[in-house]
Amino acid sequence: MKINVMSVMVDDQAKALRFYTDVLGFVKKNEIPLGEHAWLTVVSPEEPDGTELSLEPDQHPAARPFKQALVEDGIPFTSFAVDDVAAEYERLIGRGVQFTQPPTDMGPVTTAVFDDTCGNLIQIAALDKSA
Amino acid sequence: MGDVWKALADPTRRTILDELTERDGQTLFELCARLATKHGIGSTRQAISQHVDVLEAAGLVQTQREGRYKFHRLDTAPLRQIADRWAIMDSEENR
Numbered sequence: 001m002k003i004n005v006m007s008v009m010v011d012d013q014a015k016a017l018r019f020y021t022d023v024l025g026f027v028k029k030n031e032i033p034l035g036e037h038a039w040l041t042v043v044s045p046e047e048p049d050g051t052e053l054s055l056e057p058d059q060h061p062a063a064r065p066f067k068q069a070l071v072e073d074g075i076p077f078t079s080f081a082v083d084d085v086a087a088e089y090e091r092l093i094g095r096g097v098q099f100t101q102p103p104t105d106m107g108p109v110t111t112a113v114f115d116d117t118c119g120n121l122i123q124i125a126a127l128d129k130s131a
Numbered sequence: 132m133g134d135v136w137k138a139l140a141d142p143t144r145r146t147i148l149d150e151l152t153e154r155d156g157q158t159l160f161e162l163c164a165r166l167a168t169k170h171g172i173g174s175t176r177q178a179i180s181q182h183v184d185v186l187e188a189a190g191l192v193q194t195q196r197e198g199r200y201k202f203h204r205l206d207t208a209p210l211r212q213i214a215d216r217w218a219i220m221d222s223e224e225n226r
Contacts, residue, residue, distance in 0.1 A: 071199050073176070074158020100200050101161045104154070107168035113160070121160075 004051060005041060008077055009058035009067060010118035013040050016055040019117050023095050026053065058119060067119045074100050076113050076123035085110040085126045133188030135209045144182050146170050148191060151205040156195075158202060159183065 010016035017040060020026045026042035029052050037059075041052035058064055070077060082088040085103040089112050093099070100121060101113040111125045138144055143166070150165045151157060157165075163179050166172040174182075183203060186192040190209040195202050 068199065072201050074160035074200060076160070100158050100202075102154075104161065104165070105169075106164050109168075111164070113158075 005054050006051060006078065007054040007056040008116070008118070008120055008122075009063050010055045010116075010120070011058055011064075012118060013037060013055055013057060016040075016116070016118045017042070020053070020055065023092070023097060055118075064119070071115075071119065071121055074113065074121065077120040079111075079123040079125050082124045082126050085112050085124055088112070088124055133185065133190070135189045135191065135212065138185050138189035138191055141182065141185075143172055143174065143179075144186055146172065147179075147182060147186060148205060151192065151203065155204050156202040158200060162203065 008016075017028065020042050021028060025045065027045050027048070028041075029043045029048075030039060030041045032039040037057045040055045042055065043050055043052050058067060067077070089099065089103050092114060098115045099112055100115065101111070103110055103112045108128055109125050110128065111123050113121050113123050116122050146166060147162060150162060150169075154161075159176065159180060162183070163176050166174070166179060172179075183192060183194075187194055191206060193204045193206050195204060
């Protein structure tokens with residue numbers, strides 16, 4: 001068994017695709033129309049055959065209250081690995097991304113948290129090289 | 132206003148104030164992460180939230196809603212009543 005895909009629940013697939021590709025820099029891997037929505041995934045250009053991220057419509061009535069409650073408390077839905085959190089923070093700030101937590105030393109990791117504009121907070125994290 | 136003395140009596144609550152001194156305006160998530168990773172305080176998010184509520188009732192923390200996020204800010208004004216009650220004296224060597 002392998003983990004080949006994970007999901008974030010987004011309020012708008014087209015908007016999510018723009019943010020996750022144009023702003024974050026991921027690339028589209030699959031777009032399979034399924035009626036009103038699509039099976040839509042992106043991957044990291046650093047790992048084109050790596051784990052796919054599915055941009056999943058948050059259409060279930062329970063999804064939005066769940067997402068809102070997480071966002072209110074600043075809780076990221078998931079976490080992506082970066083080499084340098086501070087550099088990534090500067091790059092994304094330059095692209096207008098809003099952070100709820102700037103780069104912060106959290107023991108063995110440095111983390112930051114930003115808003116994906118689709119109803120989620122996302123953490124970026126780097127393990128300390130010396131750890 | 133709640134009891135400042137009681138609010139300060141708990142080490143976890145004092146650590147929350149320490150972390151807000153280091154960076155003001157944190158989400159509950161950031162506070163919990165700092166407590167867990169920097170101080171080994173592995174309390175549940177709910178327990179930390181209750182500590183924040185006590186600090187808020189004492190006026191030491193203010194919760195501000197900005198858009199869809201909730202940030203916690205330090206307010207040291209209630210500490211004035213301690214110095215008002217027992218004035219801070221200079222010791223001999225400091226004169």
